Amino acid sequence: MANFWHIVNNVIRDADVLLLLLDARLVNETRNLEIEKKVKAAGKPLIYVITKCDLVENKDFEDAHKEVLFDAPKKKLLVEYKKELKPCVFVSAIKYYGVTILRERILIEANKHKIKSSPIKVGVLGYPNVGKSSLINAVSGGSGAPTSMMSGYTKGLQKIKCDNRIMFLDTPGVIPFMEKESEKHSMIGSVDFTKVKEPDLAVMKIMEQFPGKVEAYYDVPVIDDFEATLENITISKNIIKSGNQPNIDKMARTILKNWQKGNIK
Ligand SMILES: Nc1nc2c(ncn2[C@@H]2O[C@H](COP(=O)(O)OP(=O)(O)OP(=O)(O)O)[C@@H](O)[C@H]2O)c(=O)[nH]1
Ligand SMILES: [Mg+2]
The missing domain is CATH 3.40.50.300 (P-loop containing nucleotide triphosphate hydrolases)
Structure with a gap:
């Protein structure tokens, strides 16, 4: 940036x-x-x-x-x-x-x-x-x-x-000079969903800070294991990569997009 x-x-x-x-x-x-x-x-x-x-x-x-x-x-x-x-x-x-x-x-x-x-x-x-x-x-x-x-x-x-x-x-947006909190920047949308390096971590942070919101949007049960929740959502949306594996990165980016657009609230 x-x-x-x-x-x-x-x-x-x-x-x-x-x-x-x-x-x-x-x-x-x-x-x-x-x-x-x-x-x-x-x-x-x-x-x-x-x-x-x-x-x-x-x-x-x-x-x-x-x-x-x-x-x-x-x-x-x-x-x-x-x-x-x-x-x-x-x-x-x-x-x-x-x-x-x-x-x-x-x-x-x-x-x-x-x-x-x-x-x-x-x-x-x-x-x-x-x-x-x-x-x-x-x-x-x-x-x-x-x-x-x-x-x-x-x-x-x-x-x-x-x-x-x-x-x-x-003015153009600025973040504090030495701040390196990428999950927070993803949540705010200061780093948009196309550029976030680890979208899965950002999504799990949203799940932690805003309990139940992502789960309600994707209609999956709220459980303590955020990683499993993300995997559940990926499977339920049938987001698959080669080898028939759930494409967690792609799904996380979509979730982040919906968060940053204000669709998940
Ligand atoms: N729901 C909601 N979305 C908003 C509101 N204000 C802005 N947005 C959305 O937030 C996004 C960023 O809005 P901008 O006004 O471009 O933000 P900015 O602070 O000028 O961004 P930079 O110029 O990139 O620093 C856009 O998708 C807007 O539609 C608001 O009050 N409510
Ligand atoms: Mg602007």
Whole structure:
């Protein structure tokens, strides 16, 4: 993956307000402390944007009084992040949830920090494939920021005018400099299903962290042995390689594709 940090650093320098996008299914895992530190050092306002909220169990996340499940192992409620990550906004670029609230929050933060520029420049940061460009399109009501399910799609800085008051700066996704957690990157979609080196390990990690979801999608029983489950799914789908052996790698890649597309949720 190309090193896009120089673009991110320039955006942190040039933007008035920064958004850090986090995946609703893996909120802590998609935080990037290096980015957070840099934004803080630059003295700029940072808004945490928890996106892809349509992929968590309770779709009613907009109502902060209702219990919103974050279906990670801890079963942490999504709303609990409001205390930890301040300020934070819940959105879905697919369902257009929370986009007005986000726009208002940008204006509030700009006002608080006495930002006079017009339009306000809003840098959008986060892991590859977390949904930065999709969110820009949802808020600005257009398609100025090209999107793709393949990670690493945005390759340079792109400026997208939202309205008279806001201009977005779209960035290529970056992962923390020394982070080498390939299973996590597969789960987030930062390394897409076509490029993952060991798709079986990534699928087993999803089974471990999101119990029962893959099994329900493929209609197989939930058992403790994830390797056997993966083999069961492969056999039930009749994915065979030469020698009449189950093609685990091929099946795992398909499962990962369905996870990354949000079909398994
Ligand atoms: N379910 C769901 N999918 C989303 C949402 N936002 C984005 N996606 C999907 O996530 C994938 C990546 O979206 P992008 O907007 O291209 O992500 P990005 O962060 O700009 O990716 P890079 O430019 O590669 O860093 C696409 O398949 C989108 O359709 C969302 O709110 N909900
Ligand atoms: Mg993009």
